[in-house]
Amino acid sequence: MTHSEQLFQEAVHYIPGGVNSPVRAFGAVGETPRFIRRAEGSRLYDVDGRVYTDYVCSWGAMLLGHNPxxxxxxxxxxxxxxxxxxxxxxxxxxxxxxxxxxxxxxxxxxxxxxxxxxxxxxxxxxxxxxxxxxxxxxxxxxxxxxxxxxxxxxxxxxxxxxxxxxxxxxxxxxxxxxxxxxxxxxxxxxxxxxxxxxxxxxxxxxxxxxxxxxxxxxxxxxxxxxxxxxxxxxxxxxxxxxxxxxxxxxxxxxxxxxxxxxxxxxxxxxxxxxxxxxxxxxxxxxxxxxxxxxxxxxxxxxxxxxxxxxxxxxxxxQPLLYQKLTREGEKLREGLRSLFPQYTVTGVGSFSCLFFTQEPVTDYSSAQKSDTQLFARFFSHMLNNGIYMAPSQFEAMFLSSAHTDNDIDCFLETAKEFLL
Ligand SMILES: Cc1ncc(COP(=O)(O)O)c(C=O)c1O
Structure with a gap:
């Protein structure tokens, strides 16, 4: 059992659902939350010594990356x-x-x-x-x-x-x-x-x-x-x-x-x-x-x-900050569109989303057509290969100015392996 799993077992005894905010639970994607020890730039480090590139950015807060x-x-x-x-x-x-x-x-x-x-x-x-x-x-x-x-x-x-x-x-x-x-x-x-x-x-x-x-x-x-x-x-x-x-x-x-x-x-x-x-x-x-x-x-x-x-x-x-964030966001979206032409990729600036549906997503009911089981499999694949995304289909992937071109290439490479 990993240290994260041990901590989660203990947490559920003392904290409702083991987490202090529901979206932090990984139940919907069939995983155990990873307990994070520290973060720097675009990286998160968990209590088991695993390293992730972070696409949650504390749910958008870390515009400049962690610990700038x-x-x-x-x-x-x-x-x-x-x-x-x-x-x-x-x-x-x-x-x-x-x-x-x-x-x-x-x-x-x-x-x-x-x-x-x-x-x-x-x-x-x-x-x-x-x-x-x-x-x-x-x-x-x-x-x-x-x-x-x-x-x-x-x-x-x-x-x-x-x-x-x-x-x-x-x-x-x-x-x-x-x-x-x-x-x-x-x-x-x-x-x-x-x-x-x-x-x-x-x-x-x-x-x-x-x-x-x-x-x-x-x-x-x-x-x-x-x-x-x-x-x-x-x-x-x-x-x-x-x-x-x-x-x-x-x-x-x-x-x-x-x-x-x-x-x-x-x-x-x-x-x-x-x-x-x-x-x-x-x-x-x-x-x-x-x-x-x-x-x-x-x-x-x-x-x-x-x-x-x-x-x-x-x-x-940093006058060029927003150009950089948008360029990175577009690179991520274009990459996802070419890997998953059958699905819907949305986003603007530094936040993006891959919906596992073939139809355009314009509101709540069209968003809900997304195949959440497929998202869960994608999420697990990414997580277990060092990419930390929000554990829900209905969230954004966030970028920060600390993310590099190389980080995004790595995200897309990892996503490509999901298809193999
Ligand atoms: C658009 C929007 N409004 C309000 C909130 C609530 O903010 P908080 O979680 O700080 O209470 C959130 C949380 O993510 C949000 O995304």
């Missing part, structure tokens, strides 16, 4: 000064200024501790601002695990067979309206049926929690228009796309401004962080400036701010 020198230095320096003060710091002001500079639709921003918390708070701000209760989300989009966002919430739910969580009060669920991704008619129908009642529409501008599904031409601009016409707050969940697709995220990439934007882990370079921000008139409603209450003991934590400022600082000092 600038981030490590900033964290070590911050730690010298103390871990948490529960009081205002200069780093929070710097972070707020940097985010508002990179994402111009964000005029004010509040730091929180996770993407889940950021979404939950953004929705509360939208409800407080509009005085309305209902929220539209898209089937297959994941916005964290707050009660109102757990309807048809994508990867974790699909993979673990819990698409709609137990324990969510009926009242919460009735205020969440479900539309189909890339289908503006389904959105318009909901607006007609709930006139004057929709506080917010939340969307992943590129959906990455049902595998990667790109927005069709006109979809995001259509949402922008419908929300403006109805006085509804358009929320872009940029937990994945923010600072990854472009310095200004999907909003810069597609040229659409949201009213509120949600960010996550990438702002903390791997530290537990989230943020939400947007129009001044909406964010001014948040306490103590306004009546929408939201708070957090560890929000804006000095070590997390130092890590995030160091990572986001690199975005500014």
């Amino acid at each position: 020198p600038a981030v490590k230095k900033a964290v070590l320096e911050a730690v010298q000064n103390g871990l948490s003060f529960g009081a205002a710091t200069e780093a929070e002001v710097k972070m707020a200024k940097l985010i508002t500079k990179l994402v111009p639709s964000v005029e004010m921003v509040r730091m929180v501790n996770s993407g889940t918390e950021a979404v939950m708070s953004a929705i509360r701000a939208a409800r407080g601002f509009t005085g309305r209760d209902k929220v539209i989300k898209f089937a297959g989009c994941y916005h964290g695990h707050s009660d109102s966002m757990l309807a048809k919430a994508g990867s974790g739910g699909i993979t673990t067979g819990v698409p709609d969580s137990a324990g969510v009060p009926q009242g919460c669920a009735t205020d969440t309206l479900l539309a189909q991704y890339n289908d503006l008619n389904s959105v318009e129908r909901l607006f007609q049926q709930n006139k004057g009642q929709i506080a917010a529409l939340i969307v992943e501008p590129v959906a990455v929690n049902m595998g990667v599904v790109e927005p069709a031409e006109g979809f995001l601009s259509g949402l922008r228009q419908i929300c403006s016409q109805n006085g509804t707050v358009l929320i872009f969940d940029e937990v994945i796309t923010g600072f990854r697709l472009a310095p200004g995220g999907a909003q810069e990439y597609y040229g659409i401004a949201a009213d509120l934007t949600v960010f996550g882990k990438i702002i903390g370079a791997g530290m537990p962080v989230g943020a939400y921000g947007g129009k001044r008139e909406i964010m001014s409603q948040v306490a103590p400036a306004g009546p929408v209450y939201q708070a957090g003991t560890l929000s804006g934590n000095p070590v997390a701010m130092a890590a995030g400022l160091a990572q986001l600082g690199q975005i500014q000092s």
Whole structure:
């Protein structure tokens, strides 16, 4: 038995399912989670001494790869000064200024501790601002695990067979309206049926929690228009796309401004962080400036701010970063397309997905046509040959700036052996 297997046996006794987040379990792909000891650049090292090239990148957070020198230095320096003060710091002001500079639709921003918390708070701000209760989300989009966002919430739910969580009060669920991704008619129908009642529409501008599904031409601009016409707050969940697709995220990439934007882990370079921000008139409603209450003991934590400022600082000092990430992403996608011409390869910039279906994938139901058993076999083959991917068909393969051409050649060579 390997050390990972021993640890997992022990873990399931003390931790539900042996993991602290469901997508970390390898149950759906018939494997045991590998316990990771350390990471550097594009590599993960497990407790059994095995080395993997990492295509999860802490679920997108590690834009520069693991343990980049600038981030490590900033964290070590911050730690010298103390871990948490529960009081205002200069780093929070710097972070707020940097985010508002990179994402111009964000005029004010509040730091929180996770993407889940950021979404939950953004929705509360939208409800407080509009005085309305209902929220539209898209089937297959994941916005964290707050009660109102757990309807048809994508990867974790699909993979673990819990698409709609137990324990969510009926009242919460009735205020969440479900539309189909890339289908503006389904959105318009909901607006007609709930006139004057929709506080917010939340969307992943590129959906990455049902595998990667790109927005069709006109979809995001259509949402922008419908929300403006109805006085509804358009929320872009940029937990994945923010600072990854472009310095200004999907909003810069597609040229659409949201009213509120949600960010996550990438702002903390791997530290537990989230943020939400947007129009001044909406964010001014948040306490103590306004009546929408939201708070957090560890929000804006000095070590997390130092890590995030160091990572986001690199975005500014490396103008070619995004070209490199996109070039690598395209190389991976082109390679996969030529190896698997019968299947569907999607992606944009530095995140990609290989769906084991012959049909185009444009929404939740087309994503679900993928052969998950075949994905499980592919996953095991890759894992056992040193390639660490997310243990679910409905996740992205992430690249970082630490990935090299050679890493991608190696990925494609390993994938080719799967076919033999
Ligand atoms: C688009 C999106 N929104 C929100 C979240 C929730 O973030 P967290 O896991 O930090 O709570 C995630 C998590 O991956 C995500 O992908």
